[in-house]
Amino acid sequence: MSLEKIKTVTLADVSINNKGEYGIGASAVDYSDELYTYLRITDINDDGTLNKNDLKSVDDVDAKNYLLNENDVVFARTGNSTGKAYYYDKMDGELVYAGFLIKFSLDPSKINPKFMKYYVLSKDYKGWVNSMCTGSTRPNINAKMYGNMELILPPREQQDFLVNILGEIDNKIEINKRINKNLE
Numbered sequence: 236m237s238l239e240k241i242k243t244v245t246l247a248d249v250s251i252n253n254k255g256e257y258g259i260g261a262s263a264v265d266y267s268d269e270l271y272t273y274l275r276i277t278d279i280n281d282d283g284t285l286n287k288n289d290l291k292s293v294d295d296v297d298a299k300n301y302l303l304n305e306n307d308v309v310f311a312r313t314g315n316s317t318g319k320a321y322y323y324d325k326m327d328g329e330l331v332y333a334g335f336l337i338k339f340s341l342d343p344s345k346i347n348p349k350f351m352k353y354y355v356l357s358k359d360y361k362g363w364v365n366s367m368c369t370g371s372t373r374p375n376i377n378a379k380m381y382g383n384m385e386l387i388l389p390p391r392e393q394q395d396f397l398v399n400i401l402g403e404i405d406n407k408i409e410i411n412k413r414i415n416k417n418l419e
Contacts, residue, residue: 240390247382249346250339255378258309259301260334263291271298274330276311279321283356285330293331301331306348308355309336310381317374318364322352337378346386347394353401354386 247253263273270292280286303309303323309332311319323330332338341348354360363384368374388394 242388243385244345244388245382246339246384246386249342249351249386249388250382251342252340253382255310255337255339255381257312257378258332258334258336258338259293259295259297261293261295261298263333264294265292266290267292267294270294271302271329271331272327273333274303274309274321274336275333276314276316276319276335279309279311279316279319281319283319283321283352285321285324285327287327293333298331303330303332303338304340306341306343307338308341308348308351309338310355310376311335312337312377312381313375314373317368317376318355318361320355320360322349322355337381339381346388347391347398349398349402350388350394351386353397359387 246255258274261273263275264270266272273291273293274285275291278286278290305323305325307323309321309323311317313335341351364376367376367380389397
């Protein structure tokens with residue numbers, strides 16, 4: 236791979252609307268199969284997966300306007316969880332994202348969207364979050380700041396290669412978790 240093919244882009248550059256969108260400002264209610272599942276900051280594990288232990292629902296007429304779709308990634312924008320991210324997985328069901336999250340819809344013609352799933356687990360990303368939050372009593376990164384976040388983007392073939400390898404590792408981890416749960 237040639238270093239000439241590596242480029243620097245912003246998150247907004249590789250997003251469909253070139254910007255982030257804030258979630259719905261509704262209160263969580265007890266979980267119900269009749270309502271949408273509500274994705275809150277507390278429902279995102281440190282590894283970017285969905286914490287299914289204490290899911291809540293949202294009961295708001297506008298909830299359908301905040302459904303996550305394929306290639307969406309959300310970022311926590313405030314508090315001690317600033318920077319926590321979740322890449323939407325349709326296996327997690329229909330999710331409505333809460334107001335303390337910012338959604339970016341990634342353009343698959345500009346980036347392998349799953350590349351972002353792994354990028355937000357990287358040392359580079361965590362360093363960027365820390366640099367944006369220093370000196371603040373209550374950490375906060377807004378949609379514009381996230382949109383301006385620079386990514387070092389390798390060529391698409393390299394992105395695909397990395398995503399395939401890391402995806403296989405994720406699959407093995409998930410299988411091991413299921414085996415362990417069955418053994419318990």
